[in-house]
Amino acid sequence: MNDKIIRLLRILTLIQAKPGILARELAEKCETSERTIYRDLEILSLIAPITNLGHGKGYQFIGNFSLYPLNWDEQEALSFSMMPSILESVRSMLPQGFDTAYEKVMATYRKEKKQNDDLLQKVTDIIQMGTPAYREDKTNFMLPIIQAILAKKTIMTVYHTQSRDKTSKREIDPYYLVPREQRFYLIGYCHTKKDVRTFRISRFLDVQITDKPFDMKDFNIQNYLKNTWSIERGGKKITFKVKFSPNVARYLKEEELFVTPKLTDLNDGHLLFEVTVNHDREFLNWLYQYGPEAEILEPKEYRGKMREMLRKWTQLYER
Secondary structure, three states: OOOHHHHHHHHHHHHHHHEEEEEHHHHHOOOOHHHHHHHHHHHHHHOOEEOOOOOOEEEEEEOOOOOOOOOHHHHHHHHHHHHHHHHHHHHHHHHOOOHHHHHHHHHHHHHHHHHHHHHHHHHHOOOOOOOOOOOOOOOOOEEEEEEEHHOOOEEEEEEEEEOOOOEEEEEEEEEEEEEEEEEEEEEEEEOOOEEEEEEEEEHEEEEEEEEEEEOOOOOOOOOOOOOOOOOOOOOOOEEEEEOHHHHHHHOOOOOOOOOOOHHHEEEOEEEEEEEEEEEOHHHHHHOOOHHHHHHEEOHHHHHHHHHHHHHHHHHHHHH
């Protein structure tokens, strides 16, 4: 009876380790006949959701049935999966239970990995992203990008650079996924440019995960985005001083910003807003929404730029 129980448990382990395993393979692994395996499968089907995929396709579990899961990272899993080939030369010296123990461990890992992949899929399905007007394809590459970030694996991509209207293949080490202005951006090392770059997710036309591992080394996301108002990085520091009217002052204090400003309440109810950024465009775009409720005090040149922009707008609507 004990031998039968051990065999039944091993069949469960083998099916989980290799979905689609054939009765013939089960018989070989369990050192018994196919007829015995069929009888065992009938018994197991009463307690476990086992299904036959059809002639020549073997057996697998239905739904989320699994044995106790592990908590490996990708490097640990890779190392363990290589053990049989590494130990092949000394197989005769291994204890009798090595193969069965190895099968049990790998079975639990593969099941856990599938559950993690399913969870990531659900998360990426929840994140709804827009599609550029010029693209008919609405493929969401969030899932493989997140998987590659977690596994620290390089990705092979096809990316469209909008500023040059050029599409190219890029090999990228994905570091971080960053949400900005209702969009997602990938920050990673570009092997083509040999530098850390920022990529807009919606501009990827293809993403494939490779087996090539990468190391972020001393990269620091806070230093990389320091003084960056949103996502566009510049090469010089610009300190803005803006006076906001009492009508919007209290709302400014609730703004969730990526660069911390200095806020000073003025006696007349106005709010002095001081911030240093490394690029002006995104900051000014944010500022425009406040219209006449915001006045640029410094730098002086930006007061002139604002006057020129308002003049052009006025001319446009006076036609």
